[in-house]
Amino acid sequence: MAQPADTARTVIMTVDDDPGVSRAVARDLRRRYGASYRIVRAESGASALDALRELKLRGDLVAVILADYRMPQMNGIEFLEQALDVYPGARRVLLTAYADTNAAIDAINVVDLDHYLLKPWDPPEEKLYPVLDDLLQAWRSSDFRPVPSTKVVGHRWSSRSSDLREFLARNQVPYRWYSADEPEGRRLLAAAGEDGLRLPVVITPDGTPLVEPEAVDLAARVGLATTPTADFYDLVVIGGGPAGLGSAVYGASEGLRTVLVERSATGGQAGQSSRIENYLGFPDGVSGAQLTDRARRQASKFGAEILTAREVTALEVNGAARIVRFSDGSAVAAHSVILATGVSYRQLAAPGCEDLTGCGLYYGSALTEAPSCQDQDVYIVGGANSAGQAAMYLSRGAKSVTLLVRGPSLSASMSHYLIQQIEESPNIRVRSRTVVEAAHGDGHLERLTLRDVDSGQTEQVDAQWVFVFIGAAPLTDWLDGTVLRDERGFILAGPDLSADGRPPEGWELDRPPYHLETNVPGVFVAGDARSESAKRVASAVGEGAMAVMLVHRYLEQS
Structure with missing residues (x-):
């Protein structure tokens, strides 16, 4: 009997230009293998190649291909030769009449044919199924691995390819990398209808090729949230590093309707760290990716929304609302905002x-x-x-x-x-x-x-x-004219807003700004973006939690 396939998406394909024969082959295959494999039939070599390319883009597996020898435009040998480029691991069977036996024997050398079957094959229990059982067993025992759902084809020395791979990796999106100069990369490009002049090409889980995709388009296609579900929130957290994730966890867990907005990937600089060994509670150390993944899942568990690949370009005050504008012109509003934008590494200014x-x-x-x-x-x-x-x-x-x-x-x-x-x-x-x-x-x-x-x-x-x-440069230029910053661009808050202890210019409330509150009431800062911050993961997480406590105090008095 047929054994279960390695995956429910594994295909057995049959190709024959005679509709009656094609249906008969598919019928016999489904009767024996339909519970464990998907049977796909085509009535020409060209249509079969199109189907194989679509299967390749979706990441489906093809275990066996059966092709009739005598087909117009493209005979079975010519088809199997091209199919070999798309699915080199599939077992290949040629269906032939007795008069074409010599052609079938020659095909063993041309397309590395695994078997040829003489038509008719009745009864299939004696002439068809034993052959396919052996071929399927050989395919299952071969060192063949399913391709992960997301595939990236690019050049080794390409900054765009590097950035895209880093974006996927840091956002915990499984992917498989293929060089455009290697055979499998060329096969994927051909299946996607690309000539390799525009790279990288990303093939999404549903088989859609994306050519040189922007981060926001890629994020939406690989399952990352990019659009808020509401127009108004209790709290908008800008930045997904340790401070921002800490704010999201504590905000959502304490009942605030919270959305976190991150322009690239959660974790910030800490998320890129290979090992953090002085973070409380991890005596053996923890990688930045592990810490980020846990914090992200924790924030989601409490109900915080996390938006990825959304760049914030402006902060506006409209009465009691704090409006956060995105680069595409859309916006989201909230009662309060926590700025946890972190810092970026300074660029080398040396030539080259x-x-x-x-x-x-x-x-x-x-x-x-x-x-x-x-x-x-x-x-x-x-x-x-x-x-x-x-x-x-x-x-x-x-x-x-x-x-x-x-x-x-x-x-x-x-x-x-x-x-x-x-x-x-x-x-x-x-x-x-x-x-x-x-x-x-x-x-x-x-x-x-x-x-x-x-x-x-x-x-x-x-x-x-x-x-x-x-060094570190704060990502705060977009706040110019709204939120006060020091000479290096770091955000001023609380007692640092003025040298004499008086409220900053334009402050209209009876109380002074809270410790992490900026010159805009209801807008707080946490983490490395704050002037004179400690630049440590633990302090950033702590400030994120403290900022939420101050948000509660602000909302209670508003």
Whole structure:
């Protein structure tokens, strides 16, 4: 008897130009295998190839293809030869008359034919089913794996491909990566009707190809929420890092109708960390991705909405409402807002760095690139905890890791436990008082020019992998004219709003601003975006929770 397939979406295909024969083959196949496999029939080689391409895009599996030899326009051998490019793992059977036996034998060499069946095959219990049972058993026992539902085809040294892969990975969307230069990548591009000139191409779970998709379009197609379900909320949280996730968890769990808006992926800089070892309650450490995933699921459990790939461009005050505007012109309103926009890594200003970003030079840990660093020489620019965590993670597989630090040592910016780990790692080297003077490469990073800060001397080193963690720039320009910020762009709140302790200009309430409240009543700040914040995950989460407490106090007095 037929055994269950590895997946309910596994297909047995039959192709015959004679409608009567086609129906007879499909009937016999369904009688024996219909409970475990999907039977698909086609009446021409061209229509069968179209069906195979659609199945490929959807991620369905094809176990066996049976094709009649004598078909017009495209005979069975020609069809199976092209089908081999779409589903190389499928078992191939040629249906032929006795007079065409020689052609069937020749096809064994042309298309690596697995079997040929003489027509008619009655009774199928003797002549058809035993053959297919053996072929299906061989297919199931082969090292064949289903393709994950989302597929990405791109170039290895492409910043757009790198950004897209990082977006999917950080949003916990399973995907499979294919290089456009490799056979399977070319097959997917052909199935999608693309020639590879525009990349990356994403094939969604329903088989739809997206060419060079924008983040918001991709997010909607892979199941991430991008549109709020209501027009008005108790609380809008802007930013999905530790502070924003903390606010969402505490806001929703305490009964506030809460929506969190994130422009790229939840987790922020902390979400890119390979391992956080000094976070309370995790003595063995926790990766940023794990911490983010747990917090996101926790916020959703309590009822918070989480919107991804939505960029906020303005904050407006309209009476008691606080209006948050998006880049597409739409808006959402709320009684209160928590600004948890976090910070981004500063960009290297050295010549060549901008052109090679995403092509060997990456900002943040770019964990999707880590497997490619196996047995390679890796450079990390920066001397804070994020740089140290990345160095320890990459050192597990890299040939060597070199930390380039502008300052005289790591002690001024990195936690002691990380410094100790780095000192004990034989393949990590620290070069202090060293900066990147230039980056060089044709299409991808090949070399760096390094400069000694004290002597001014420069040298060139071979480098294909550089990860940059230099300083932090707040993402607050869109607040200009509404919310007060310091000279570096960090948001002022509470007692920091004025030097003499008086309420800020324009403040109309009888009370002074609460500790995390900005100059706009009902608008609070938490985490790294706040002026003079601690820049630690634990403090960001704590401020997110405290901000919700102050939101409650504000709403009670409004």
